[in-house]
Amino acid sequence: MILDIIISSLINGSIYALLAIGFSLIFGVARIVNVAHTAFYMLAAYFIYYGTHKLGVNPALCMLLAIIPVTLIGLISYRLFIDPIREHEAAVLIATIALAMAMQEIMLLIFSGDFLGVPSLVEGYRMVFGVKVAYQQLLTIAVALLVLAVVWALLLKTRLGLAIRSTAQDREVANLMGMNESRVAMITMGVSVGLAAFTGAVIAPLTIVNPFMWMPPLVMMMAVVVLGGMGSIKGSFVGAFILGFAEALVVFLIPMGAYLKGSVALSIMILVLLIRPEGLFGIAFEEER
C-alpha cells in the first residue's frame, strides 16, 4: 500500500513536473498560456505508437525520435498561428485551444478513438515487500528525474538559460540589453514543446493512448503551475510532487477515490492560494500598471 502510493505519486509527480515546467517556461518568456501544451504530449504518444506498431522501430529509439517531429510541429504552429497575434492575449488563448482541438481531431481521423497501447521498454517486475513494481515504472521515474535535472542545468548554468530567465523577468529590459526577444521566445517554445513531447514519450508505455488523453493532465498541469507559483521552476517541481502525492493518497485510501482525486488535488491548490495568493514559490510582483 505505502509503496504503491509512493510509486504512483513519484510517477504522477514527475510527469506533472515535466509538463508544468514546459508550460511555465513559455508562459514566463512569451506570456502565452499554451493550452495546446498537453496536446503535444498526446501527439508524441501517437508518434511512438505509430513508430513501434506500424514501422517496427525499436521503442527506445522511437521515443527519442518522436521528440523531433513534435517539436517541429510545435514551432511551425507557433510561427503560423500564435506569433502573428501575440499582441492580443485573449486571441492567443483561444488560438491555442483551437490548435489543441485541431490536433485532437486530426489524431481522431487518423487513428480513430480506440484505446491504444505502447509496449514497455523493459518487461518484467520485481516484488518489493509484496508489491509488484514494474521495471518500466522505475525507468520512467529515473528518466523523468534525469531530464528534470538537465532542464535545471540548462536554465541555471548556460547562457541560453540566462537569456530565457531574464526575458521571463522583464521582456522590455531584456530587449534593451540587446537580446532578440522574439528569437528567445521561439527557442523557448521549442524547449517547451520538446519537454511536452518527451513527457508523452516516457508516459506512453504506462498509459492508454487515445485522442482525448491531453485533457486530464492539462488541468493538473495548470493547477501545479498555479500552486508552485507562475514562472518558478522550483515551484513547479514541488507543486507537482505535492499534487501527485495527494492524488495517489486519495486513490488508494478513500473509497470512490478515483473519481475524487482531481477534486482533492485541486482543492489543495485553492487552499494554498487562499493563504499565499502568489503560489508557494512565486514572487508577488508590484502591481503592473
Added chain:
Amino acid sequence: MGILGFYLRRLYTVFRGEILVLPSRLIVLLFFLVLLLLPVVTQDPYLLRILILTSIFAIFAASWDLLSGFTGQLNFGHALFFGVGAYTAALLNLHAHLPPWGSIPLGALAAVLAGLVIGIPCLRLKGTYLALTTLAFPIILMGIVFAIPDVTGGELGVSGLDRLSGSRVTDYYIAVVLMLGLSTIMWKITDSHTGLIFHAIREDELAVRTAGINTTRYKLLAFSLSGFFAGISGGLYAHYMRIAGPANLEVSMSFTVVIWAIFGGVVTIYGPIGAVFILFPLLEFFRFWPEFRMLMFALVILLILLYMPEGLLPWVRDKIETECPRCKIRNVATRKTCRACTAQLD
C-alpha cells in the same frame, strides 16, 4: 386622433433618426424581428431546435462576457455556473416537483451562490492565476457528482425532467424571448454606472480603488450577476434537453464559451451573442462531414483570429461605421461628414 398621429409621427422620426442612421442598429432590429417572426414562416422542428439551443448558449456566452470581458476577471470555469444551474433545476424538478418556471430561477440563484463561493477565493488572485484557478472549480464539482451517484446519477446524470412547455413553438418563444430580454438587461447593466466601474476595474483596478470605490464588492457583484445569467441558461438547457449530466461541467464546455466570446469580440455583449448565432449553426452545418466537424470548426477559428484578433463583430462594425474624431458619435462609413457636428470624417 391628432395626439395619436403626433405620437406615430414622433415614433417614425425617432425610428429614422436613431435606428436607420446606423447599420449596426438596423441589424440588431432585424435580428430581433427575424427571431420573433420566424415561427410564422416555418415551423421546421430541426431549425427550431437549433435556434432554441443557440439562444440558450447565447445567454451563456454573454454572461461570460459580462464577467470576464468587462471586469477582466478571466473565468475559465464558466461551466460551473451552467452546471450548477442545470443540476439544481433538475434536482428541484425531479424531487420537489417544481415546474420549470420555479426550478430555473432557483437554479440561477444556486449559481449566484456558486459565483459568490468561487468569487471569494478568487478575489485575491489576478490575471492568469485567476484564470487557471477558476478552471479547477467545475472539475472539483464533477468529482463530487461522480462520487455521490445516488443523488446526482453519476455518469448518467439526472434525466426525465419536465418539458419547458407542451409545444416546440412555445419552447422556441420561451428561449428566444428570454435570450433577447436577458441580453438587453446585460447590455443595459454594462451601459450603466455599474458597467462603467466594471470597465474601470479591467483597465486599472488600483486607480478604481484609489477613487474610493470598493472594487471587491463590484467584483463579487460581477461574479454573481454572471452566475445568475449563466444559471438561467443552464436551467433552460436542462429542461429543454430533459437531462442534466456531467457533460455540462466538462473542461470543453468552459473552453467553448471562451471561444464563442473571444471569437465574437469581448467587452461588447453583442459580440458573444452574434458569435454563438454564427458558430453554433455552423457546427450543425458541418454535420454533413461528421468526422471533419470539429476540425473545420477549429480551423475556422484559427483563420479568423489571424485576420481579426479583436473578434469578428467589432471588426465588422468598424468596417461599416466610423467614429467621429471630434464628438465620438458613430456614423455610417459612407458619410463624408459627421451627422452631429459636421466634422470631416477620414
